[in-house]
Amino acid sequence: MGSILFLAHRMPFPPDRGDKIRGWHVLRHLARSHRVHLCAFADDRRDLRPRPELVEATASRTILWRGKGRTRAVAEALATRRPFSLTAFDAAAMRAAVRDVLAREPIEAIYVFSGQMAQYLPADTNARVVMDFVDMDSAKFAQYAGEATGPMRWLLAREARLLQAFEAKVAERADASLFVSEAEAALFRKATGAPRVRAIGNGIDTAFYDPSAAEPVCEARPLIVFTGQMDYRPNVEAVTWFAEAVLPQVRERHPGARFAIVGRAPAPTVRALAGQPGVLVTGEVPDVRGWLAAASVVVAPLRIARGVQNKVLEAMAMARPVVASSEAAEGIDHDGCLSVARAPTDFAHAISNLFADPAEASKIGARARTQVQRRYGWDAQLAPLDALLERQAA
Template identity: 55%
Template sequence: MREILFLAHRIPWPADRGDKIRSHHILKRLCEMAPVHVGTFADDDRDMGFAEAMDGLVASRHVELRSKPQWQAGIEGLLTGQPISVRSFASPSIQSWVNARIASGVVSHIFCFSGQMAQYVPMDFRGRFIMDFVDVDSAKFESYAGEGHSLMRWVNRREGRVLARFESEIAQRADASLLVSEAEAKLFQDRTGASTVMAMGNGIDTGFYDPDGQYNKLHPPFPDPLIVFTGQMDYRPNVEAVSDFAHHAMPMIRAQHPEATFAIVGRNPTQAVSDLSMLPGVQVTGAVDDVRTWLAAADVIVAPLRIARGIQNKVLEAMAMAKPVIASPAAAEGIDAEHGQHLFVEENIAAEAARVCALLAEPGSGLAIGQAARMHVIAHYGWRSQLALLDRLMGLVTDDPQ
């Protein structure tokens, strides 16, 4: 029997944030190939509520609420010599479930999504092991090592070093290591020396992200002009991006466009993000029913991330909605699109503010680049084409669904 074990650090249902969008579509494609057993974590009770949604699709599942506090993971990491981020996802019950699935003799393939879950793949597994690192997590921690107080700098330096070693060890075991972009794949290969490193990009559902689709519109009176950022608002790069934009870009923008509003759209805003709503022209929405409502209402979408790895789904979603996007070089990296033709890539906060002002002054130019962006995404970022590599790597006979 040829069946697949799918391991993910976060339940791949629903596809409502960056990492879950990728894992969701990969899981659906794997289920077209063979029966799939899913082992994963839920961040909270809301995510646990989606576990049953997978029952009609997967052969079996083990979804566990992740409740280990960070301090405990830190102590475990220091005592064992392992990365703290890996110990954060260490669970004896998931390991027992994985062992039982493999002992049943039906699992011929393991697809592991995110490096934290590689700890569950037995050293003696003789089937095919595909590892999707998505991006180079160790490099992210290394970039944090120069910031904050001395203890956190030490923790991040250690995490970058220990995690890099862990990534290299896993890459040597895996039949293939996947990264989300060619740039991430090259960086990972240079760091690990692994020979089977490949890029498998993210796609976008252009039927769902369609400016002419069926979704609730933002009822008037809504802010005009409107600048929008979307993302998970307890994720550090997003928090830093919106704080920088709200404090430094918005005063420059409102000097020319006094009624401009910056809407920060996304769930779980930290206190630092919520406090930004006290600034002139800044609105923090928290979780919304449908992000398309805000994308459609926006005059400009911004993605001013200073630290980013891989492909930013928020950029592809905005492009699919035919909106002009202003992205930092970090946010645009990995996206095959031309500056000034499909989006704008600006080097710093002053250039981002100037570009926003120019687009608000000439709405027609934003409309034109938005239309070009949508056509580009339709042509190059469909999930079927992005996952073609997955079909070859798994080596399972499939019927191409219509």
């Protein structure tokens, strides 16, 4: 049993948001056949004390608080000509922690989860390096820049340019660079020309996300549900656009329709939506499955999305009919059991049709769950990791 150093930009347990879900399942998969030494940041005080599940899965853990503010990170980035995505996660204590693990443990492989942590790769190491970018973050900032104006446009374009150069440099060094979908991997290959790039998709725990395992927490019908981290910009923009452009059209045909925005840390813009007719903002909930079970329709109207959306897989696993933007549906092999919409009228029409025919909506949800069970088990998705982490034959 070899030893792996696992670098994560966010504590992977509990798996209660998209990046932590992938991080936890990858770590747990690696722990089955390796001793895993975790070095990670925490941005939630509750995560500073490792849960028993994480302790059991890891040989050692170093969890550091990440308290650097955005203003300081941007100032450091401008002063050092680096991307602020990196300066936000730059900490001397993390460098010391990584050096300590490498000095005391026979590390055979380093698994880097997210590009922000690639700055901690040692300059000289014989360990095999697997770089899990998950998404192409530089492309996301390029999208942001295209929608911004004034100084913010310049800052975001700068970030996209510098971050892409950094990503390409890291990929050149890594033994394998991973992305969550083939579309994302192809985009990275085209933009950087990097070698050894491949896709390893996200999975879903269909035993946990099982419609028989959760009771609906809301009796309101018809109910539209969106789930996600609600201080994350793409989610904020998605629910704002939906509440303002789509929901009024739906309520013209179905006056009793309600839109539940379910997720922790709602931004002020999101909280303000609760003042609109039919909008409910829950904040953090103990178990999102109850809201998914209550949903007549789940929506994912993201305009900026990278890779595979866990929220869509979770809703499909819960046998819910889903209406998603083309961006949110990208990379998901849904085999026709997912409605894809773009314009507000398209969203409103698809949702209204599902409301009008509950029996058909139920059939679509059942097909969605079957598709997820067949295609998106975590064991099947992560099986290629084992070969990637083996040393090349001597």
